[in-house]
Amino acid sequence: MVQATMVMAAEGLGKAFRQGEERIAALDGVSFGVERGTFTAVMGASGSGKTTLLNLLAGLLKPDAGRILLDGDDFSSLKDSERARLRRRRIGFVFQDYNLLPNLTLAENVRLPRLLDEAPEGAEGWLAEIVEFLGLGGRLKHLPSQLSGGERQRAAIARALAMKPEIVLADEPTGNLDLRGSTHVCELLRRLCRERGCTVLAVTHAPHVAIHADRVLMLGDGRLLADRPMSDFGDAEQLAIAYQRLLAPVAEGRP
Amino acid sequence: MTAAGRFWRYAALSVGAMVRRQPLASALSVAAVALAAGMVLRVACAFSATSDRLGEMMADAALHFDRVVAEGAEGEALDAAIARPHPALPEALLAAVRGAEGVERCVAGAVVTVEVYPGGGRGMGRGRPGGPGGSGGPGTRPVNVSTNITDPMFRMAGWMPGEMALCPLFSPEEGAAPSGVEAEQWARCVEEGALAVPSSLARQYGLEAGAEVFLAGAGGRARVAVGAVYETGRAGAVRGLFPVCAPREVFENVAGGEWMANRAYVRLREGADAAGFEAAFDAAVAECGAAAALLGPEYWREAAAPFARGRGGGGFDAIPYSAVFLAVMAALFLLLSTLAMNIQGQRRELAVLRAIGAPSWMPAGAVVVQGLLLAAAGWAVGAAYGLWAFRGTVPEAARGWGHVVALARGGLALSAVPVAVATLLACVPAVWMATRLHPLESGAIEAGGAGTGRRAFVSGSVAMLLHPLLAWTPLARGPLAQSFVLPAAYLLAMVGAVLMVPGLLRALAGLLARPIGAVLRLHPLLLRDHNRGGLWQQTLGASALVVSLAFYLTTAIWGESMKIPFLAGDKAPDAIAVFLPEGPLAERAGEVAAIPGVRADSAMRLTHLRLADADALRGKFFAGSELILLRADLPGFLSLASHRLVAGRTGPIGDGECVVMAQMPLADPDAFRIGKPFGVYPLGGDPGADTSRSELVPVGVLDIPGWQLITKSTRMRRGMNRSLSLVFVNDATFDRYAPGVRENCHWLALEPGTDLRELQKALDALRPYPSAYVKLTDVAGAQAMIARRSDSVIAPLLRLPLMVLGLSSLAVLVSLVAAVWSRRHAYALLRALGLDRGRLVRLLVGEALLLATASVLLGTLLAVLFARTGILLCNRTMTVQAPFVWPWRAWTTGAAATLGAVMAGCLLALPVLHRREGAGAGLAGVDR
Structure with missing residues (x-):
């Protein structure tokens, strides 16, 4: 049973895709809760269902089974427009490939979620603050093609924060960055939780990213294999060993 | 496997992938090619076959x-x-x-x-x-x-x-x-x-x-x-x-x-x-x-020549050929869109192929194979349709003339030529797109670049400006005008319009994003940004629409404008009575004015002259060498129907002087000028007439709208002969040519409600002998008939451009689906960021509005250029003065059709975005 104090929770989530005649279960009976103001890492091998889980949590996909609760309310059963509104106002999404619009400047890309809302103007102070917070102050008029990989990733994070979301969902936020860059991004996400009270849920398969989280969820073949506080693992090395140990039976096809 | 074998295997796979990925676009391309090939057979080949047959028949008409x-x-x-x-x-x-x-x-x-x-x-x-x-x-x-x-x-x-x-x-x-x-x-x-x-x-x-x-x-x-x-x-x-x-x-x-x-x-x-x-x-x-x-045979051949292909219609023949041309162009656009969409969908595959060392001719060849297969399928369907349409209609129509008209040998092959040319032309940019992909290409969208469209817009504007410079000036009158200058002027305007599309789209996005955004409750930046993406696909679609709309409007403007010189309008007599063969006896001539219901009578003596030096009339469509000679009381005549002299003096006409119609100076401004004499011969062999060449001096120029058809309906002309002018002279001059002719032509102003049957009876009573014939023409009725006739000519002419406009809608549909498809990542991103479906639809509607506005603006501009050129040419060759009349109804229809086509294209693109499940599923990196 998911606790009522959780900002977001999944209950028995199931999702399958069709590939021709074959039905492939991407997620199967996944349940967990995420506490407000925490940083949760979702780990798993490629094809384990991490991105599907994130898309379900963001309301981009509808689950075949189970439900998603946002502040205790069933989020997944809402109409498309209501889910879009919640996504716009309460959830920030950081994409793996940044997905910045190439024709918009960095400033315009960051403001984009606000432009989609009914009352888009205003909040310039907040936007300036997050841009400064992310160290992008001098690059506002640049197009994405004129930014480095790290800057693009930070711009994607800035855009995710534009609406002051309660929840930030990040899909492999450091997937395209080197170790230094990814450490910087992880520290930023950490600071978001600490200083801004955001709830962060980041998908990764890298232990050195996950160690910045408060909790770690491990997925394998669409099922939740582990849901433990980071303190259980100690450091990145132990986390990597535990991760390998948990995933080994899945990789060998054992339950 | 040999290199050729590998290529054909790859080409077959790529064709299969195209049909699987773009079934709608592929089907529409085939349909467009089929329609184009069918039109080539039905319109061009049938038109040629019938006109050739007619020409042959007339050449053998003795x-x-x-x-x-x-x-x-x-x-x-x-x-x-x-x-x-x-x-x-x-x-x-x-x-x-x-x-x-x-x-x-x-x-x-x-x-x-x-x-x-x-x-x-x-x-x-x-x-x-x-x-x-x-x-x-x-x-x-x-x-x-x-x-x-x-x-x-x-x-x-x-x-x-x-x-x-x-x-x-x-x-x-x-x-x-x-x-x-x-x-x-x-x-x-x-x-x-x-x-x-x-x-x-x-x-x-x-x-x-x-x-x-x-x-x-x-x-x-x-x-x-x-x-x-x-x-x-x-x-x-x-x-x-x-x-x-x-x-x-x-x-x-x-x-x-x-x-x-x-x-x-x-x-x-x-x-x-x-x-x-x-x-x-x-x-x-x-x-x-x-x-x-x-x-002999030469005479018949000469008589047949105007009716032979391309020379007899006074511009009408150009319309079916233009329709065929535009149908082929629409097919070209559709093929290009389909090929481009396929390349867009295969970017990563093509990039990978390039990265692992595939030669660039491999994707290029595959693109050509795709294009040719689509075209071949379309041509096969179109040929079947064209043959069916040809056999079902043309011989049936020809039977009425007692003819057997068969499709010329090679007609089928002929229909394949424009299809093949269009296909190869469509393949050129597609091949370029496929081969320019960098091996490191990703599926991400490219930035349009700030300068995109600006240079093209400037070049396009210059090209369009060159059209009036070439076509509206004396350059269009030279010996090379018909063969080179005018075609070049038309082509320049068309190319210019196409080049202007991207720039205009961007400019409109800048100008109209705010008001459209306010109406649709969207931030202007969204509209502006989205207009930067998928620009070339939108350009393709808009170009097809621009050219088709221009074609439709040109036909409408031309039709409405060319009607005017043949309609008398308000300035016309109520009725005209012509006594054949001669007027009332001298002592009863004044009785016409006294007939109940006749308010005013301008009684004239009517005969015919022939222009002595008719060389100036060569190539003038409506100008005959005959002149309708009238002895009239000019002030009375002018006041009868509110006519006025447009040049020259209004005083009495002296001996050897005359007042001519405005069309006569138009025939050759150098030959027919006020004060410059022109030579005439009398016609009809009136006893006592001076049959030698003589000269008349124009002292005034008069314009009576619709005089050509008025004189035809009333039998003021000689038979079916065309006349160059009404020529007003005094009694002494008239007597030189036709001394025995009495007042045989009466232009009448009638009291409202006058019964024309009673008037006819009263006029019959004035005949010099019982078998004489009075032809009374109700001018208003004749005008209404002329207007009906004009409309009946224009209406079918407008059908073809409308068909082409419909075909272009297909091109637009595919192009817009391609444009939306190319930006699916961007749409998916917006959906992921919280754009609901309602707003997505509004965004697409906003884009459609911008695209439709650009298409209507450019189509209208192009139509104005084309129509004005057409009217100037026709005025010159037909010796008429047609004004430029704006056809509001046709414009509204065309604009609505354009908007509808664009809107339908944009909204039909929606399923493309929803084809895969989930709002964010189009985003790169999304897997399970």
């Missing part, structure tokens, strides 16, 4: 004779007027012709032009009464039988149901039967005083032996029975060839003069020396001092 001897130095008898017979061919000349070596048969006879209309009796039916004043008397109104005008003679004369026909009336010499009429049949006709009518006329009026027709000529009107219908075999389209044949007594009554041979039909023996016969004829003419011409 029927059973090889040569025709005609009175007059230029064979004028073939364009005979409603007048008394011309001076006879000298007996000595006829004898010389009969005795010339190689002559097998020679039938001499007399020809005049008469009006003919059904008069009731057996064989009549399905008729409806004509308009008031059309016939010349109570109970004798023209009754028309057929409403389906199939005979080219009538069609080309612009004959409409409800009108009477002008027809040659022929009477052969004693003892000879007219060509085509059996000797026994003719003997019976002579005995009964009946007519032999050609089958073409009989078909049109539903006549058979025993029916009666009215003939009206210079001698008055007569009701005559039809004794025989003779088969022409071919319909006979050259004027004066297939006459109504009358016994001598009937002829003399109707023609108003004694029979005299003014034409002779000559058949040469097989293998006879035609050149020798012509030489003998020339010698005989010189010996007799006669004015006579020998008309």
